Amino acid sequence: MTLEELKRIQAETLPQINMRHTHKTEENVKYKRQVLICGGTGCTSSGSNKLMDEFRAQLESKGLTESVQIVRTGCFGLCELGPIVIVYPEGVFYAQCKVENVEKIVDEHIIGGKIIDELVYHEKTTGEVKEKLFDMQFYKKQHRVALRNCGVVDPEVIEDYIAFNGYQALAKCLFEYTPEQIIEIMLESGLRGRGGAGFPTGLKWKFAAGNRGNVKKYVCCNGDEGDPGAFMDRSVLEGDPHSVIEAMAIAAYVIGADQGYIYVRAEYPIAVKRLAIAINQAREKGLLGKNIFGTDFCFDVEIRLGAGAFVCGEETALMVSIEGHRGEPRPRPPFPAVKGVFGKPTILNNVETYANIPQIILNGAEWFKGMGTEKSKGTKVFALGGKIVNTGLVEVPMGTTIREIIFDIGGGIPNGKKFKAAQTGGPSGGCIPASLLDTHVDYDSLIAIGSMMGSGGLIVMDEDNCMVDIAKFFLEFTVDESCGKCTPCREGTKRMLEILTKITDGRGEDGDIEKLEELANTIKTTSLCGLGQTAPNPVLSTLRYFRDEYEAHVYEKRCPAGCCKKLAKVIIDPDKCKGCSLCSKKCPVGAISGEIKKPFVIDQSKCIKCGVCIDSCKFGAISKK
Amino acid sequence: MALTTEQIAKKTEELKAFIEEHKNMPGPLMPIMQYAQESFGYLSLETQLIISDMLGIPVTEVYGVATFYAQFSLQPKGDNIISVCQGTACYVKGGAAVLAEVEKELGITSNQTTQDGKFTIQDTRCLGCCGLAPVMTINEDVYGKLTPSKVKDILAKY
Numbered sequence: 001m002t003l004e005e006l007k008r009i010q011a012e013t014l015p016q017i018n019m020r021h022t023h024k025t026e027e028n029v030k031y032k033r034q035v036l037i038c039g040g041t042g043c044t045s046s047g048s049n050k051l052m053d054e055f056r057a058q059l060e061s062k063g064l065t066e067s068v069q070i071v072r073t074g075c076f077g078l079c080e081l082g083p084i085v086i087v088y089p090e091g092v093f094y095a096q097c098k099v100e101n102v103e104k105i106v107d108e109h110i111i112g113g114k115i116i117d118e119l120v121y122h123e124k125t126t127g128e129v130k131e132k133l134f135d136m137q138f139y140k141k142q143h144r145v146a147l148r149n150c151g152v153v154d155p156e157v158i159e160d161y162i163a164f165n166g167y168q169a170l171a172k173c174l175f176e177y178t179p180e181q182i183i184e185i186m187l188e189s190g191l192r193g194r195g196g197a198g199f200p201t202g203l204k205w206k207f208a209a210g211n212r213g214n215v216k217k218y219v220c221c222n223g224d225e226g227d228p229g230a231f232m233d234r235s236v237l238e239g240d241p242h243s244v245i246e247a248m249a250i251a252a253y254v255i256g257a258d259q260g261y262i263y264v265r266a267e268y269p270i271a272v273k274r275l276a277i278a279i280n281q282a283r284e285k286g287l288l289g290k291n292i293f294g295t296d297f298c299f300d301v302e303i304r305l306g307a308g309a310f311v312c313g314e315e316t317a318l319m320v321s322i323e324g325h326r327g328e329p330r331p332r333p334p335f336p337a338v339k340g341v342f343g344k345p346t347i348l349n350n351v352e353t354y355a356n357i358p359q360i361i362l363n364g365a366e367w368f369k370g371m372g373t374e375k376s377k378g379t380k381v382f383a384l385g386g387k388i389v390n391t392g393l394v395e396v397p398m399g400t401t402i403r404e405i406i407f408d409i410g411g412g413i414p415n416g417k418k419f420k421a422a423q424t425g426g427p428s429g430g431c432i433p434a435s436l437l438d439t440h441v442d443y444d445s446l447i448a449i450g451s452m453m454g455s456g457g458l459i460v461m462d463e464d465n466c467m468v469d470i471a472k473f474f475l476e477f478t479v480d481e482s483c484g485k486c487t488p489c490r491e492g493t494k495r496m497l498e499i500l501t502k503i504t505d506g507r508g509e510d511g512d513i514e515k516l517e518e519l520a521n522t523i524k525t526t527s528l529c530g531l532g533q534t535a536p537n538p539v540l541s542t543l544r545y546f547r548d549e550y551e552a553h554v555y556e557k558r559c560p561a562g563c564c565k566k567l568a569k570v571i572i573d574p575d576k577c578k579g580c581s582l583c584s585k586k587c588p589v590g591a592i593s594g595e596i597k598k599p600f601v602i603d604q605s606k607c608i609k610c611g612v613c614i615d616s617c618k619f620g621a622i623s624k625k
Numbered sequence: 626m627a628l629t630t631e632q633i634a635k636k637t638e639e640l641k642a643f644i645e646e647h648k649n650m651p652g653p654l655m656p657i658m659q660y661a662q663e664s665f666g667y668l669s670l671e672t673q674l675i676i677s678d679m680l681g682i683p684v685t686e687v688y689g690v691a692t693f694y695a696q697f698s699l700q701p702k703g704d705n706i707i708s709v710c711q712g713t714a715c716y717v718k719g720g721a722a723v724l725a726e727v728e729k730e731l732g733i734t735s736n737q738t739t740q741d742g743k744f745t746i747q748d749t750r751c752l753g754c755c756g757l758a759p760v761m762t763i764n765e766d767v768y769g770k771l772t773p774s775k776v777k778d779i780l781a782k783y
Contacts, residue, residue, distance in 0.1 A: 229713035328693075
């Protein structure tokens with residue numbers, strides 16, 4: 001492949017697919033229309049493959065296969081409303097599309113040119129009809145850099161990626177820049193690692209760049225997205241795998257490596273499959289392998305699968321896992337830039353970090369620096385989940401407030417409930433209370449309020465979630481996933497979990513909260529790796545903002561959210577109870593008794609707090625307190 | 626499904642060929658173990674001994690890796706693998722109650738297999754379809770937006 005050939009592929013492909021950006025069909029293209037169907041994990045789970053078969057069948061029976069193209073893309077972001085279909089050139093967004101709606105879309109829209117209002121997206125908060133993708137509240141405030149191609153290109157077709165300037169950043173690096181100049185650009189851009197810690201990417205590269213050409217080096221990609229509730233790396237790998245491959249090649253050129261490894265969770269089968277296809281296509285086109293673009297630069301990439309260990313997201317653990325050992329972290333220094341995979345200098349960046357890099361090379365450091373805050377440049381992808389209207393993936397400039405993300409983009413809390421906390425940073429992060437909703441998201445301000453950016457999971461909790469229970473949930477996770485190598489993490493988190501279980505079971509005693517704090521601080525300062533050092537964060541941050549909930553559990557034996565089963569009391573309101581006896585019939589343990597037409601009562605010693613009676617009562621007389 | 630003696634013999638030969646082909650790659654142990662896990666459904670002591678012999682590493686090391694990673698299993702699993710997501714997004718939306726219902730219906734707890742070998746419940750942290758929370762998968766099928774009351778009908782399909 002030469003630069004001319006790359007440009008030729010671009011010139012041949014772009015006119016056909018440019019309608020996805022310009023919303024106009026260009027002249028002399030084969031397909032006048034394109035139907036994009038989301039093939040991300042979320043939409044595939046809600047049946048997008050069947051939808052695609054139906055579209056194919058309909059187009060075939062109506063003789064449209066020569067003028068309408070069906071394209072399977074990566075994630076559009078709004079997973080809540082999958083499966084998602086977008087019809088171009090208009091860019092009309094059909095949400096929760098059903099197989100039985102396909103014929104109507106083909107007949108009325110694709111043939112008849114009439115947009116079907118009842119099937120397009122309606123704003124959940126206002127009910128307004130929004131035909132076009134970028135009219136939607138969910139997309140309006142977003143700014144897509146890392147996700148720019150997700151939902152736009154077919155990830156299994158390298159030509160699509162090339163059409164939107166793919167692999168031109170690599171060519172630019174090889175022909176126009178020295179490795180030192182690229183490091184300068186990366187430093188200048190201010191890009192920091194998107195995996196959580198926020199280390200400047202340019203600096204990482206600089207450390208590994210010495211002694212180029214004389215030693216074997218490796219470039220690795222961390223796709224072991226273990227933080228429960230975060231799925232942006234998966235979406236990039238599923239929706240735009242070439243951007244990661246291109247960026248890894250750039251990194252390899254900078255440090256003088258010829259081999260790369262992408263470490264991906266085995267739980268992400270679609271991502272693994274598309275990545276493998278992308279690597280093969282890049283090899284066929286000569287964009288990976290020997291003498292790339294006719295230069296003497298050689299680079300190839302291999303996929304290594306994780307095997308279900310959270311700690312392998314930690315860089316030293318990931319590297320020993322690639323080597324085929326138990327994924328236990330080791331002390332640093334030596335840092336991976338000096339001694340990494342197979343004992344050789346290595347750079348390891350996260351998937352989302354890589355996805356930004358080709359754009360920085362093409363558009364320049366100034367462009368990237370123009371987005372974000374003083375110390376956190378660019379954008380960040382967040383995975384919105386939990387008690388929020390629009391669950392899905394959003395990318396916003398750094399510095400956007402948490403309120404804007406949750407309420408403007410995310411659509412707020414469903415069912416009229418009250419916002420209680422947002423959890424960022426997964427098991428390493430913390431909970432942010434309502435009073436801090438106007439915090440700007442960037443690395444430093446999130447640390448300042450006791451949470452962290454982490455990989456970008458953002459889970460929203462409402463008044464029904466108990467913060468002590470959430471802290472316990474994360475500790476259970478850490479106890480499960482602690483590798484056992486260092487004592488503070490192995491023993492300490494276990495003791496913390498025991499105390500939390502005691503508290504949520506109603507056996508909390510005076511002094512337990514203080515003991516938790518002491519343990520937390522010891523584990524934080526003495527653990528070997530990031531997992532242990534951050535494991536107490538969920539407890540410390542909930543203690544900081546929701547101490548009253550802990551105290552209610554310990555001193556009043558009461559769970560204010562009515563969530564902790566052993567503390568909850570199910571009560572019948574005698575004023576509302578009509579004495580219909582339905583609840584007593586439904587109760588699985590026979591705890592409810594009474595006389596017909598008189599208020600019934602619950603025997604607390606028998607009640608298992610299953611809540612069946614609450615659901616069965618037609619008068620809303622039963623509640624959990 | 627238990628493997629027949631012939632199947633085991635055939636798979637063993639295939640495993641040996643796979644090891645032969647891959648043993649000289651850098652860091653061959655995990656990819657080989659992943660192949661064996663996929664092929665046999667679990668890693669028996671015999672399988673571990675073959676890997677250890679052919680790679681020239683102690684079997685304790687193979688065993689150490691097998692017990693470290695959740696993906697490897699030392700016992701055969703049931704015909705249908707159920708994973709009820711206990712990631713954060715599913716948890717705050719009631720994933721724990723769904724898991725409890727599955728456990729109650731099948732009479733086993735997480736990481737156990739039913740007597741008839743039909744179902745195994747597997748610990749799962751995040752399946753990455755948080756938009757559909759709470760979620761469970763049975764083999765390749767994904768069930769989203771679950772409530773405990775939907776569990777019985779879903780299990781009946783298998």
